[in-house]
Amino acid sequence: MAEPAYSLAATITGTDAPGLLDRLAAAVAAAEVEILDLEQTVVRGQLSIGMLLAVPPRDADVVQDRLAGACARLGLAVSMAEGVGDNPHRHNRTIVTLLGRPLLAGHLAATTHVIAGLGGNIDRSRRLSRTPLTTLELWVSNADPAALRPALAAVAASAGFDVAVSAAGLARQGRRLVVMDVDSTLIRDEVIELLAARSGRQAEVHDLTERAMRGELDFAASLRERVRLLAGLPVSVLDEVRAAVQLTPGARTLVATLRDLGLSIGLVSGGFIEVVAPLAAELGITYAHANRLEVAEGRLTGRVAGELVDRAAKAAKLREWAAAEGLPLSRTIAVGDGANDLDMLAEAGLGIAFNAKPAVRERADTALNLPYLDAVLFLLGLTREEVEDAAAARTASS
């Protein structure tokens, strides 16, 4: 379609009231006036409308007079800029999401400074949440996400807020697979430590877990060592531990909302299927994979049955489940906190380090450092209101 030879960009601001856009639209409605764009926001009752109209040049004065007259009658301020053509087309935009509690003006300034320094332009912004944390979404054009990501991660880490960089576009919508780690991600606990507490070997197991999660010890060797310390425990401890496990704040909301969105979910854990499978069943999660504890004569033998779920196995499950769902890796999201999650975080379309150890945080695409797992939903572009409305609809239909 040919670009209009004359177009009028009007910016209208003032106190919002019902019916304003109706009156403004009526004022400019004429046979050959075409709407090219309309954007409207209301911030605490203050309205801002951007309107782009293609107008036959002979009618330009009439349309401007009618719009100015309508705004005057409605008590709105208007500024009009004459020009040619449509908005510039913005392809391959990048989405920058800021999260903070509180989110300070200085956090925004640090972010915009980085974006501007890399030649990026912020075309749009909106607020996604105010509780339990404040989330802003910025739509950025002319910026290379590969350059933005490390630069923003560095300022966010030093200023104490969270930032995520993702590509806008189709991969952000439609079917996706979300694969989550379990211990210290979906749940607050490390299951092996709950088991160790029942064997009197808690301190030794805790030390080995910490060192493995920091990446100081080979995960597989340290896991075998920790499981060895559980030898002799009666299998009934697994029921006790299942009952003791506590979900991370926001975990139930995250999973229920992902299910409402029709996304597929998997749990992959270096912990134990005896705890992970019942959790997956309770939450309605399709896929689950974890280590199995070997049992003989009603007691744990101190060995893992079958192949160990290590760092490589976690990434392999992400690929396997994506293939089973017919999804490319660009449509996967992985969430985890430990060094054994790094491969799956790197391979996923969006890898989120959740309250992770520094070594993991520094190497992941995106880090969330506030303890709310449902903040993942904001990285997918959902608003708090949409999440709450979905929860209300679930309650109403149950």
Ligand SMILES: [Mg+2]
């Ligand atoms: Mg973990």
